[in-house]
Amino acid sequence: MKRNALFEQLLAKVAPETKAEVELNIDIANRIYDLLKEKGMSQREFAEKMGKKESEISRWMTGSHGFTTSTLAKISSVLGESIVEVKRKSCPQFVVIPHTLYVTPTDVKDGSYSNGKEVKYQCRYPN
């Protein structure tokens, strides 16, 4: 690992929203590029389906374009895959079921649990 002190010093002054914006644009560009490869679709074919010039699609791939939600929706529809996932309100992922466990001393051999200690606990099962 090697970091550049001058670069890190200047990077620390960059507004967090600028960093986030660039990262998001690059993530979207990478996702579209990977989907095109995965589906064997050329940039020209994609441009035709999007009603755009191929040069514009090339620019999109560099992560230097800010997409509108309308364009993202159209890209999703053309590629048949979602481009950006939005976190929705979370629903419980587990069902909690209470159980009772009888802990019996190890020297009890006859199967009698009458002297066992009752312990209540909860088990989480995938929903």
Place this chain on the structure above:
Amino acid sequence: MGRLELVIETDNVSIFSPKFNGEEMTEFEKFLLNNGNYEEPQLKKDFDAILSAINKIQNDCGARENLFRLEGGCIKAIPLFIEWPRKRSLGTIRLYCIRISERLLILGNGGIKKTKTYEKDPFLGTIVNDLRRIESIIRNKSRIVHCDYDDYEEIKHILSTINI
């Protein structure tokens, strides 16, 4: 004459920059120093976007081939988020580079591009021509030792040892 100096190395990418004889800094460091103090918001954002893109490359995705703007031949520029509308008269900042592979990148110098092509700007033209000359040296050396640009260890060794 000079050498290529390793300026950044992470699990995702190794970034080199030319350091010419008699110079105290690499070309990338010169770019950082010369362009890091813009007060004009548009140029400041350009510069910050370039830093953010390099940060993304070093920490996350490496020098993926789709991310670079073609500037003619093997020379590319770091992706730059261009906000519209913007004052065209101010120009845009360019940082020129040679992308060897996803894991190897050479960052040169750059600056504000106000002309339509870099050839029309003597300062930027010299930067691009220097990088072209360096890429040609690397290409010739890699041919001699029969390795292609995807051979990370071998090409990294070439970059660390060649005279430019």
